[in-house]
Amino acid sequence: MKPIGVFDSGVGGLTVVKELIRQLPGEDIIYFGDTARVPYGIKSKETVIRFSIENILFLLKQEVKLICIACNTVSSVALPLIKSHFRVPIVGVISPGVREAVYATQNKRIGVIGTRGTIESRTYENEIKQLDPSIKVTAVACPLFVPFAEEGWLAGSEVLSVAKKYLKPLNAARVDTVILGCTHYPLLKPVIKKALGKQVTLIDSAKQVAVEVKKILVTEGPLNTGRRRAKHKFYVSDNTKWFSAVAERFLGMPLSNVEKVNV
Numbered sequence: 001m002k003p004i005g006v007f008d009s010g011v012g013g014l015t016v017v018k019e020l021i022r023q024l025p026g027e028d029i030i031y032f033g034d035t036a037r038v039p040y041g042i043k044s045k046e047t048v049i050r051f052s053i054e055n056i057l058f059l060l061k062q063e064v065k066l067i068c069i070a071c072n073t074v075s076s077v078a079l080p081l082i083k084s085h086f087r088v089p090i091v092g093v094i095s096p097g098v099r100e101a102v103y104a105t106q107n108k109r110i111g112v113i114g115t116r117g118t119i120e121s122r123t124y125e126n127e128i129k130q131l132d133p134s135i136k137v138t139a140v141a142c143p144l145f146v147p148f149a150e151e152g153w154l155a156g157s158e159v160l161s162v163a164k165k166y167l168k169p170l171n172a173a174r175v176d177t178v179i180l181g182c183t184h185y186p187l188l189k190p191v192i193k194k195a196l197g198k199q200v201t202l203i204d205s206a207k208q209v210a211v212e213v214k215k216i217l218v219t220e221g222p223l224n225t226g227r228r229r230a231k232h233k234f235y236v237s238d239n240t241k242w243f244s245a246v247a248e249r250f251l252g253m254p255l256s257n258v259e260k261v262n263v
């Protein structure tokens, strides 16, 4: 049975892998984290597109049956332009999160947070408006959240004060739903919630992404429901030691089987 391919600019996509393993326990997964070139969130559109194509070609060489782009920056900046060039099904993280947020909002005010690249692309905003043009979207970039999550600074006064500053426009706009539009942000959920207030619903698209992957495998096949132990293999483009150390926090379990490759 062919594996599912997943890639991200680095370690953050493991928050999506965690959900894929939970919902699709029979599936083999090959993950690629482009740790040599991370972060993507501050790079130009042309560069993100080039890196994304290279990452997809690497996964196709591993004979994956479906590719999940577990990176919000790639999903918003590159995916709309490159998707039609490949025959393999490609699932991004934007649409599943958008659908959930549009369903969740009561007051039709949605906040979106992500990297600079994701916010500047306006992909979230456009997709929300396509589903419901009456929704008001307030989007802000929170670039410092990425190093905080990687360093394991998930609570404490420093991160809370940064969160309060970043999220001020969302509070001012009185959003009732906020999309965590970056792979790293689910780790900071408690502090983000504290800065926004308990009444705000946070949308973490990972669950819905796994639902979408499952749906595609059910219809286009094959879905591996076997009871055997699934294989999970992790590739990175730099420093396996750093990746393995940080990965556990994102994946929620220790990880072995990490190999360095050049793409």
Ligand code: DGL
Pocket: 008, 009, 010, 012, 013, 038, 039, 040, 041, 042, 070, 071, 072, 073, 074, 114, 115, 118, 146, 181, 182, 183, 184
């Ligand atoms: N994985 C990226 C994202 O979800 C965050 C890290 C980066 O900037 O590369 O947007």
